[in-house]
Amino acid sequence: MTITLTFPDGSKREFKQGVTGVEVAQSISEGLARNALAIEVDGEVRDLARPITADAAIKILTWNDRGGKAAFWHSSAHLMAEALEALYPGVKFGIGPPIENGFYYDVDLNGRPFGEEDLAAVEKKMVELAKKASPFERRNVSKAEALEYFKAKGDPYKIELINDLEDGTITFYQQGNFVDLCRGPHIPNTGFIKAIKLLNVAGAYWRGDEKNKMLTRIYGITFPKNKELEEYLRMLEEAKKRDHRKLGKELELFAFSDKVGQGLPLWLPKGTILRERLEQFMRRAQVRAGYEPVVTPHIGGKELYVTSGHYEKYGKDSFQPIHTPDENEEFLLKPMNCPHHCEIYKVKPRSYRDLPLRLAEFGTVYRYEQSGELHGLTRVRGFTQDDAHIFCRPDQVKSEFVRVIDLVLHVFKSLGFENYTAQVSLRDPNNKEKYMGEDELWDRAEREIQEAADERGLKTVAVKGEAAFYGPKLDFMVKDALGRSWQLGTIQVDYQLPQRFELEYIGADNQRHRPVMIHRAPFGSLERFVAVLIEHCAGNFPLWLSPDQVAVLPISDRFNDYAQLVYDKLKEQDIRGLLDLRDEKITRKIRDAEIKKIPYMLIVGEREASEQKVAVRRHGQGDQGSVRLDDFVKDFKEACAPPA
RNA sequence: GCCGAGGUAGCUCAGCGGUAGAGCAGCUGAUUCGUAAUCAGCAGGUCGUGGGUUCAAAUCCCAUCCUCGGCUCCA
Structure with a gap:
């Protein structure tokens, strides 16, 4: 009996029925067989040792394939579990999956503390066990047998997992003395795992539930080669240098103070320049896109949020209301700008001709975030949204949504963000009570978002359970230096607030109609955007954003007067910079300016002063030769213009 | 909020029961210098905060605040 296997290049070959992945790999080349980790059979990743029984499209997976890496790290998690069991008898196991970079295993150490030294010990044990090259052996077990095994072993978490599984689909994997409930797939044996690094320990709720x-x-x-591990660790080190918290301190962009309060950033002068440049950029783009700026207060009466539904949803575990001394009024620090904007909408009757009405505000909002959640500028308790609310007719929703997508993409492009993902954040269908509003409106909003995204050719991923409580969203996610994903821009369709605030417009039919709202913030928040921007460009900001654009560096104090003249000339032209009159050698001044990541350095000495020139040096690029001061200013003005 | 690890000079960090240390930054002086660190001197800390143990605490214990890594959460 033979079967036909189709290879990734489309070629087909006959094999005897029951051929294994290893044999297929060997038939191609010794090298491939040596590097093969798993095999993809009709889209399903499997162990190499499993016989293939029918015609199929196959692909041998190696370290270079995502599926190969996943199997490798999944097997590494098992190896770690084996080591843990050897070192700490009685340890109970949760789950141990591969992740984007590596793997983890959740374990119950019966209250035994686990620290750095333990990591090293486990790591050592893993290396020892890996050397044995124990094969990963797959075995089908009945549910009863599976339960029996873990009951005998005393592992409540596995029992819980097995109870949720269907009899007949349960498999065990074993390597060495360690047996685990596992769907697989796994690499052939532990010997492939050559380089091992345990990174950190963290707490994690069983099944991700706070109550557990x-x-x-x-x-x-882990890696198949030591060199790759070294490279990875080096990369991590590099990434740490880009961390916005580190650069924010070094470049004096922002700071925090215990007295002001955690999660409440203080913007230093240089950071403020950066922030204000971004704001100006966005203001201009928005005016062009038909938005009208508005300004609203930082607090709002409690009733406002009762009406909006935010009070019911977040009131209890939020910053507590502010009370006035005599009238006993109650105000909330505003956590959102939309209720205020709804009230602006209601200032006068609206006609269908007025719509869409686009109200924009750099609105500073305050939200109580759990203390453990605060993180540099990316997760704070007070922040400024580049917020706007579009009030439109139902028939305008999609076209407005598309316009907002265009604006967001314009912003991302202008700032060089190319690696974003567009996420359609939908309701969790199993948890509908978390959300407000009728099914019908939700379905419609979800559909319209997807359609708008498709219209602009956005590649989107839909994620259930990520919607806001009042509506689905299109979120733009960007990764930070350490690979953590953050939400920047967001666009949200909302049928709820117009209802709750009883917003209306008079239609062409002379009847009252309900407008639809779109919430949107291309940056998301200035704080988070700046954080990601810092990491994105490693502190080397584009010229138009750079807090200090030019450093004027006289060779010695004999040229201070000319340097001052150069500096004044720059200032006249609104070029931002500093003048280094310190009694230091020019090499020192250059070094300091380089460390501050100042894009341009103008070195002036004898030659420049006598000819009204400046010697131009660019950050990270070195000496660019000298030019006439006037020419420099002219060229620079062009180069530092913000994107249109 | 939860688990774990940390808070020592402006910054980066050493010290981990016996009277607080280094480098950089800062200040003063010397130096007048051509593309990534000139030399010397000085000054700078109630060792996060509050309790406790001890003859003696930065060091050990408890509490608390903040930071970091995750988890949960994220309008």
Whole structure:
């Protein structure tokens, strides 16, 4: 009996029925067989050792394939579990999946503390076990047998997992003495795992539920070669240098103060320049796109949020209301700008001809975030949204949505963000009580968002359960230096607020109609955007954003007068910079300016002063030769213009 | 909020029961210099905060605040 296997290049070959992945790999080349980790059979990743029984499209997976890496790291998690069991008998296991970079295993150490030294010990044990090259053996077990095994072993988490599984679909994997409930697939044996690094320990709730017991999560990463591990660790080091919290401090962009309060950023002068440039850029883009700026207060009466529904949803675990001394009024720090904007809408009757009405505001909002959640500028308790609310007719929703997508893409492009993902954030269908509003409107909003995104050719991923409580969203996600994903821009369709605020417009039919709202913020928040921007460009901001654009550096104090003249000339032209009159050598002044990541350095000495020139040096690029001061200014003015 | 790890000079960090240290930054002086660190001197800290143990605490214990890594959350 033979079967026909189709290879990724489309070629077909006959094999005997029951051929294994290893044999297929060997038939192609010794090298491939040596590097093969798993095999994809009709889209399903499997162990190499499993016989293939029918015609199929196959692909041998190696370290270079996503599926190969996943199997490798999944097997590494098992290896770690084996080591843990050897070192800490009685340890109970949760789940141990591969992740984007490496793997983790959640374990219950019965309250035993687990620290740095333990990581090193486990790592050592893993290396030892890996050397044995124990094969990963797959075995089908009945549900009863599976339960029996873990009951005997005393592992409540596995039992819980097995109870949720269907009899007949349960498999065990074993390597060495360690047996685990596992769907697989796994690499052939532990010998492939040559380089091992356990990264950190963290707490994690069993099944991700706050109400459950907290397990110890151990993160690690492994590689087939030591060199790759070294490279990875080097890359991590590099990424740390880009961390916005580090650069924010070094470049004096922002700071925090315990006295002001955690999560409440203080923008320093240089950071403020950066922020204000971004604001100006956005203001101009928005005016062009038909938005009208408005300004609203930082607090709002409690009733406003009762009406909007925010009070019911977040009131209890938010910053507590502010009370006035005599009248006993109650105000909330505004967590959102939309209720205020709804009230602006209601200032006068609206006609269908007035729509869409686009109200924009750089609105500073305050939200109580759990203390453990605060993170540099990316997660704070007070922040400024580049917010706007579009009030439109139902028939305008899609076209308005598309216009907003265009604006967001314009912003991302202008700032060089190319690696974003567009996420359609939908309701969790199993948890509908978390959301407000009728099914019909939700379905419609979800559909319209997807259609608008498709219209602009956006590649989107739909994620259930990520919607806001009042409506679905299109979120633009960007990764930080350490690979953590953050939401920047967001666009949200909302049928709820217009209802709650009883917003109306008079239609062409002379009847009252309800407008639809679109919430949108291309940056998301200035704080988070700046954070991601810092990491994106490693502190080397585009010229138009750079807090200091030019450093004027006289060779010695004999040329201070000319340097001052150059500096004044720049200032006249609104070029931002500093003048370094310190009694230091020019090499020193250059070094300091380079460290501050100032894009341009103008070095002036004898030669320049006598000819009204400046010697231009660019950050990271070195000496560019000298030019006439006037020419420099002219060229620079062009180069530092913000994107249109 | 939860689990774990940390808070020592402006910054980066050493010290981990016996009277607070280094480098950089800062200040003063010397130096007048051509593309990534000139030399010397000085000054700078109630060791996050509050309790406790001890003859003696930065060091050990407890509490608390903040930071970091995750988890949960994220209008």
